[in-house]
Amino acid sequence: MKTSTLAVYHCFALLWYMFLSYSILLIRAEDRPSEVFLYGAQWKYLTVLNLVFQAIFYGVSFLADVLRLIKKLRTVKYVISCRDLLFSVGAFPVATFVFISFWTLYTYNRELVYPKSLDGIIPMWLNHAVHTAIVVLALLEMIVTPHHYPPKKKGLTLLGFVSIAYISWVLWIYWATKQWVYPLFGLFSPVFLAAFFTGSIVFILCIYTFGEFLNHVIWGHYHDEIATLQVKKGF
Numbered sequence: 499m500k501t502s503t504l505a506v507y508h509c510f511a512l513l514w515y516m517f518l519s520y521s522i523l524l525i526r527a528e529d530r531p532s533e534v535f536l537y538g539a540q541w542k543y544l545t546v547l548n549l550v551f552q553a554i555f556y557g558v559s560f561l562a563d564v565l566r567l568i569k570k571l572r573t574v575k576y577v578i579s580c581r582d583l584l585f586s587v588g589a590f591p592v593a594t595f596v597f598i599s600f601w602t603l604y605t606y607n608r609e610l611v612y613p614k615s616l617d618g619i620i621p622m623w624l625n626h627a628v629h630t631a632i633v634v635l636a637l638l639e640m641i642v643t644p645h646h647y648p649p650k651k652k653g654l655t656l657l658g659f660v661s662i663a664y665i666s667w668v669l670w671i672y673w674a675t676k677q678w679v680y681p682l683f684g685l686f687s688p689v690f691l692a693a694f695f696t697g698s699i700v701f702i703l704c705i706y707t708f709g710e711f712l713n714h715v716i717w718g719h720y721h722d723e724i725a726t727l728q729v730k731k732g733f
Contacts, residue, residue: 544592549628552635558581562574585645587648590640600612610682
């Protein structure tokens with residue numbers, strides 16, 4: 499895909515995620531259902547944090563496209579490195595995790611993750627935009643843009659750190675309010691909850707590995723060609 503076309507796509511994706519983030523933040527505290535508590539506001543939900551992260555990622559991607567168009571080659575290399583890191587350890591695995599975990603729990607018992615009372619506040623299109631379309635855009639990004647994944651140990655370590663940081667945030671909120679961000683957690687014993695968190699980290703690390711594999715299947719030939727050119731030029 500041409501750089502100019504990618505720039506348009508990334509710009510629209512950035513505006514889309516900014517719009518979704520704004521739409522979620524517009525929900526007034528007084529309109530919330532009784533089971534949705536105030537502490538942490540919307541920032542306690544992984545879905546909302548993912549929207550902000552996706553907006554940051556597409557903003558960096560758009561910047562990289564613009565720099566390529568205006569031939570700022572020295573700067574663009576650094577920005578592309580940041581873009582690829584954000585995609586590999588955040589944008590793709592987090593979006594995929596949110597999609598799979600949300601709809602799995604929703605299908606099993608929606609009250610554990612998305613109470614029916616939210617239907618009167620969050621329209622169906624917005625629910626699908628923040629829980630379904632995210633994985634479609636992540637896969638589309640994988641297809642249209644080649645990404646260079648970091649060394650596996652580094653990528654898994656960074657994603658593991660991000661996962662532990664969010665779990666720590668969830669535990670802090672429970673310590674401060676004696677309420678779980680997701681009602682599901684209240685059904686677990688401490689041992690089972692620890693096992694659930696551990697399993698969630700393992701699962702998202704598996705998503706990272708799948709993303710790395712998928713990226714190689716789609717763009718492996720591209721990276722091989724780049725490496726060959728660098729060898730020929732003496733890099």
